[in-house]
Amino acid sequence: xxxxxxxxxxxxxxxxxxxxxxxxxxxxxxxxxxxxxxxxxxxxxxxxxxxxxxxxxxxxxxxxxxxxxxxxxxxxxxxxxxxxxxxxxxxxxxxxxxxxxxxxxxxxxxxxxxxxxxxxxxxxxxxxxxx
Numbered sequence: 681x682x683x684x685x686x687x688x689x690x691x692x693x694x695x696x697x698x699x700x701x702x703x704x705x706x707x708x709x710x711x712x713x714x715x716x717x718x719x720x721x722x723x724x725x726x727x728x729x730x731x732x733x734x735x736x737x738x739x740x741x742x743x744x745x746x747x748x749x750x751x752x753x754x755x756x757x758x759x760x761x762x763x764x765x766x767x768x769x770x771x772x773x774x775x776x777x778x779x780x781x782x783x784x785x786x787x788x789x790x791x792x793x794x795x796x797x798x799x800x801x802x803x804x805x806x807x808x809x810x811x
Contacts (some may be wrong), residue, residue, distance in 0.1 A: 715742075724751050
C-alpha cells in the first residue's frame, strides 16, 4: 500500500501548497492567472479595510509583494486624481486664446511667404532707390 506524501514525513502544508500551485487546491480563489483591474482593486480594498497582506495573498494566490505593488499603485493614482482640478472659465479662455495665437501665426507665415514670392518675381517693385 502506497502512502501519501504527507504520510511520508512531509508537512501537510507543503503538499497542500504544491496542489495549490497547480490549481488543484481547495483554498483561495478559483480563478488564477491574470487579474483584472477590478479584481486588483477589490484586493486593495480588502487591504485598506484592515485585512492582513498574508490573508489576502493566500486567498488570491499571489505574493505579498504583488499586493503591496497593487496597493501602492492604487494609492498613488488616488492621490494624483485628487490633485487635478476641474477646468474653469480661465482655462477655457486660455485655450481659446492659444488657438487664436496659432491661427494668427499661420496667417503671418502665409503672408510672409506670399511677400517673399512676390518680391522674387519683381525684386525692385516695392523698393525705391534713394538719390
